Amino acid sequence: MFIKIQDFLKKIPRRIQFLITQMALLPSYFRLAKIKENQKSKFETLKNWCSQYYIYLSGQSVSDFTTSLWENYKKKLEEIILPSPRFSFLRDRVIRETMFVMAGGKWIKE
Numbered sequence: 001m002f003i004k005i006q007d008f009l010k011k012i013p014r015r016i017q018f019l020i021t022q023m024a025l026l027p028s029y030f031r032l033a034k035i036k037e038n039q040k041s042k043f044e045t046l047k048n049w050c051s052q053y054y055i056y057l058s059g060q061s062v063s064d065f066t067t068s069l070w071e072n073y074k075k076k077l078e079e080i081i082l083p084s085p086r087f088s089f090l091r092d093r094v095i096r097e098t099m100f101v102m103a104g105g106k107w108i109k110e
Contacts, residue, residue, distance in 0.1 A: 040087055047084040054082060073098050 012020075066074075076094045089095060 043087055047087075050081060050085060051083045054078075 073094065077098070080089060080092050080094060
């Protein structure tokens with residue numbers, strides 16, 4: 001007789017359910033923690049160059065390649081990233097919006 005995992009979990013206390021879940025996730029957690037540790041140290045080394053590169057790049061003319069939508073994003077992104085970004089900057093709402101803009105709608109008319 002086989003029991004579905006959901007039925008099994010319903011019969012044990014929540015704290016034990018939590019511990020079982022955590023134990024199942026531990027190998028993945030440690031693997032991810034090791035990856036992030038290396039990323040974080042590299043990020044800390046590079047983040048201070050952000051302002052230098054931005055100053056250089058902002059001196060270039062890009063108006064032919066941008067819309068008013070992107071000019072608005074630019075202002076918001078400057079507040080988030082300058083003088084140097086946080087390690088978790090990819091979680092920021094504005095960053096996510098700029099990464100997943102889909103073609104169509106109002107901005108394509110501009």
